[in-house]
Amino acid sequence: MSVKIIPVDKSNIFNWRKSVRTVFGDIPDDDVVKRMVRDRFMIDFDNWNEPSDRLLAAMDTKTGQIVGTGGADQYVLTVPGGNTIGMAGIMGMGTLPTHKRKGIFSSVINKLHSQAKERGDVIAGLWASQSLLYTRFGYGLSTLREDWTINTNHTNLLKQKRESIRFELVDKEKALIEIPKIYDTFRKCQNGATDRTEGYWNYILYEDDSAKYNKSGNCGFFFVLAYKDNKPSGYAIYNFNKESGVAHEDDKGTLDVQEIISTDKETNIALWHYIFGIELVEEIKINQRAPSDPLYLMLENPRKLKRETIDGLWVRIVDPIKMLEKRKYNSEGNITICIAGQNQKDIEGTYSIETDGTNTEVKKVNKKPDISMKASDLSSIYFGAVSPGEYFQAGNLEIENQNSLIELSKMFFVQQAPWCNTDF
Numbered sequence: 001m002s003v004k005i006i007p008v009d010k011s012n013i014f015n016w017r018k019s020v021r022t023v024f025g026d027i028p029d030d031d032v033v034k035r036m037v038r039d040r041f042m043i044d045f046d047n048w049n050e051p052s053d054r055l056l057a058a059m060d061t062k063t064g065q066i067v068g069t070g071g072a073d074q075y076v077l078t079v080p081g082g083n084t085i086g087m088a089g090i091m092g093m094g095t096l097p098t099h100k101r102k103g104i105f106s107s108v109i110n111k112l113h114s115q116a117k118e119r120g121d122v123i124a125g126l127w128a129s130q131s132l133l134y135t136r137f138g139y140g141l142s143t144l145r146e147d148w149t150i151n152t153n154h155t156n157l158l159k160q161k162r163e164s165i166r167f168e169l170v171d172k173e174k175a176l177i178e179i180p181k182i183y184d185t186f187r188k189c190q191n192g193a194t195d196r197t198e199g200y201w202n203y204i205l206y207e208d209d210s211a212k213y214n215k216s217g218n219c220g221f222f223f224v225l226a227y228k229d230n231k232p233s234g235y236a237i238y239n240f241n242k243e244s245g246v247a248h249e250d251d252k253g254t255l256d257v258q259e260i261i262s263t264d265k266e267t268n269i270a271l272w273h274y275i276f277g278i279e280l281v282e283e284i285k286i287n288q289r290a291p292s293d294p295l296y297l298m299l300e301n302p303r304k305l306k307r308e309t310i311d312g313l314w315v316r317i318v319d320p321i322k323m324l325e326k327r328k329y330n331s332e333g334n335i336t337i338c339i340a341g342q343n344q345k346d347i348e349g350t351y352s353i354e355t356d357g358t359n360t361e362v363k364k365v366n367k368k369p370d371i372s373m374k375a376s377d378l379s380s381i382y383f384g385a386v387s388p389g390e391y392f393q394a395g396n397l398e399i400e401n402q403n404s405l406i407e408l409s410k411m412f413f414v415q416q417a418p419w420c421n422t423d424f
Contacts, residue, residue: 001099003059005056007055013037019057041073041199054074055071056070078191078192082188088113088123089126093105121318123379125142141376142382142385144310144385145287146293148289158299159269161274169224179201179223179235180198191419193420207221218256221239224271226267233264234267238278319347320378321363323382329412330414336370337350339375340374348375350368355411370407371405372398381408388408
């Protein structure tokens with residue numbers, strides 16, 4: 001069997017998507033594929049003449065069948081201190097069951113990593129369907145997330161809503177104008193958050209008529225804007241999931257909060273008052289929240305908030321020097337780190353980091369390191385999802401002496417825990 005890695009174009013995009021979704025257990029509709037090309041990939045389908053430089057297919061040369069897939073969305077990611085770096089958002093990775101264990105997956109993802117480096121991306125990131133799979137490619141756990149459920153009998157908050165904050169329910173047309181602007185203000189200040197294109201917003205908020213007008217099951221989206229001092233300062237997107245089409249005491253159903261974002265704490269409190277004030281629902285669910293989210297501390301009875309912590313964004317280092325120089329550090333310092341292992345020969349080596357906290361110089365050096373670690377561990381420590389001390393206690397770091405660990409911990413400490421709520 002011979003497999004060739006080829007770019008995806010208009011002639012094979014439907015087979016590419018069919019291969020992706022076969023791995024994940026469903027069959028794609030052609031109209032959905034066209035919408036993905038138009039919105040998510042921002043390609044004019046009708047006038048698509050050139051191969052994509054971000055989508056790859058592994059083709060069985062004997063049968064002509066696409067048997068493996070992968071792609072890389074384009075993002076910028078906010079790092080500690082507020083600067084941003086370019087990220088290749090790895091997506092659509094899969095190999096058909098007929099072609100497992102033949103190196104296809106490795107060939108595709110390695111090609112995506114090479115392309116990311118050629119484009120000048122600093123990191124690659126992904127949401128892992130199988131977390132054990134990606135660590136061997138150098139991906140480290142860079143953010144955590146929580147999925148929440150709470151019964152509406154236990155949603156009393158300790159703080160009252162500020163009266164100067166008002167709400168407006170809006171249609172999708174206005175939501176797509178105002179919500180992206182609020183989100184952009186938020187993500188520029190949030191460690192671990194990504195940008196979102198106009199196409200991305202259209203893609204994630206798309207509704208077909210069969211879903212939008214449902215009276216039972218999941219209904220269409222509702223959008224509420226919050227205004228503080230008459231300026232947009234937050235939003236919530238939610239929908240209902242009811243067994244019947246009638247809202248009454250015997251079928252209260254679930255309120256699914258798709259996203260709630262605010263630019264200040266007063267708006268955040270107000271938006272939770274709004275959500276918890278919605279009637280004729282029995283429970284409220286919201287996924288992909290930050291573990292450091294203050295809601296737990298805002299509730300009168302926080303024990304009633306059911307919290308499940310899960311891995312979030314996984315990050316692979318593409319350019320360690322640019323990555324380390326871009327973030328701000330908690331204190332001035334000078335430390336030497338050795339990165340080794342995980343099949344990343346292009347970035348293995350020893351690096352000196354010298355910083356005054358804001359301005360940082362990183363060099364590849366030939367000297368004995370203060371600390372040695374895997375690249376994936378540095379990805380976690382960099383954003384602050386896991387502390388150097390935790391990795392040391394787990395046996396993942398080799399240190400020259402205890403002072404080196406103290407210096408590393410002090411430099412890489414973050415005031416704001418990382419959070420990424422953009423799925424891709």
